[in-house]
Amino acid sequence: MSTVQILNIQQAGRDFVLFSDPVTTVRVKFADDSQFTKEDSAAFFRSLVGKPAAIPISNDLRDFFIAVDMWRTPFGEFKVIPFRFATSAVEFNGIDYYRWYEKLRSWNAGRPSSGEPCWLCDEIGEYVTYQSPDWSRKHDWSYDICRACEKRIGLGW
């Protein structure tokens, strides 16, 4: 069972689909798989522009789906029919959280602190500093990541 967010299908591009609501934009870039090309997957959404769709809150690409059929049962449960697509990236407000997961999951998380802007979303508040275990790195070895972004990455604390 997944927690989903409901967004509107805003645009179907050549090989991507864009979902949005007033505060969120999610760009899903498709990839080719054995059954469909990335262009096929994008074309599927062309007739659905303006309609709602559900995608998981989790940014685990292995568990990513898009649902355009959704309803509430008489017991008040929210149900969707998930379709799985091969994707090359899912960008939430321009940030590819899965790529950040792959990058930071083996890094060392420091103690929570507060008052610095998040590297990813610029929110100022509580954050954790992730440091590369590779001490020889001169650049790109430390990032302050806020709690909301950590949750999106899948590295909660």
Ligand SMILES: [Zn+2]
């Ligand atoms: Zn953030």
